[in-house]
Amino acid sequence: MTREYHFTKPTTTVFLEDDHVIFRRGQRDIMIHKMLRGDTTVRYSEILGIKFSEPTRTSQGYLQLNTPRTSMLGVIRTVDQPQNAVMFKRDRLEDASEVKRFIEEKLRSIAASEPPLVASLPDQLRELKSMYDEGLV
Numbered sequence: 729m730t731r732e733y734h735f736t737k738p739t740t741t742v743f744l745e746d747d748h749v750i751f752r753r754g755q756r757d758i759m760i761h762k763m764l765r766g767d768t769t770v771r772y773s774e775i776l777g778i779k780f781s782e783p784t785r786t787s788q789g790y791l792q793l794n795t796p797r798t799s800m801l802g803v804i805r806t807v808d809q810p811q812n813a814v815m816f817k818r819d820r821l822e823d824a825s826e827v828k829r830f831i832e833e834k835l836r837s838i839a840a841s842e843p844p845l846v847a848s849l850p851d852q853l854r855e856l857k858s859m860y861d862e863g864l865v
Contacts, residue, residue, distance in 0.1 A: 731830065733823045737788075740814045744830050747771060749793070751814060768811045770795060772834040779813075780828050788815045791824050793831070 731744040739754035751768040776794045783789035792813035816824045859865045 733820075733827055735814050735816050735820050735823070737817070738815065742814055742827055744827065747773075749827075749831065751812065770812055772831065773838055775831065775835060778828060778831060780824075782821060783816065783818045788817055789821060789824060790815045791828055 729746070733742045733744075734740075735742070741752040743750040743752065748769050748771045751770075753766060753768075770793050774795045776796060779790070779792040779794065781789050790813055792810075795812060814824070814827075856865065
């Protein structure tokens with residue numbers, strides 16, 4: 729089931745799918761740099777975090793998804809990624825908050841369903857002991 733949210737200035741539509749989110753930017757909106765126009769798809773499993781700021785009287789709010797990027801030197805890093813962001817005014821705060829809640833729920837369900845990446849300390853010690861007994865360490 730797709731959920732759809734519309735934001736203006738700059739024109740962006742956010743589609744929340746089952747396994748990914750799509751940011752669709754207006755082709756004719758001159759407020760959007762031409763390199764950022766079109767669709768940007770981000771899988772929930774790639775999201776490292778969410779930056780969220782509510783709008784104030786003098787500035788728009790934003791919701792930004794942080795994903796890993798590789799630099800020219802091969803170092804994995806995160807940087808501000810405008811292609812993974814949407815800006816909004818006070819009248820769209822409810823929609824932006826709903827998008828944030830939905831993505832956070834997806835991230836929680838992914839974290840709960842994945843096995844831990846690192847073995848527990850006792851498992852690591854057992855593995856080290858077996859390697860020691862085999863003369864590998």
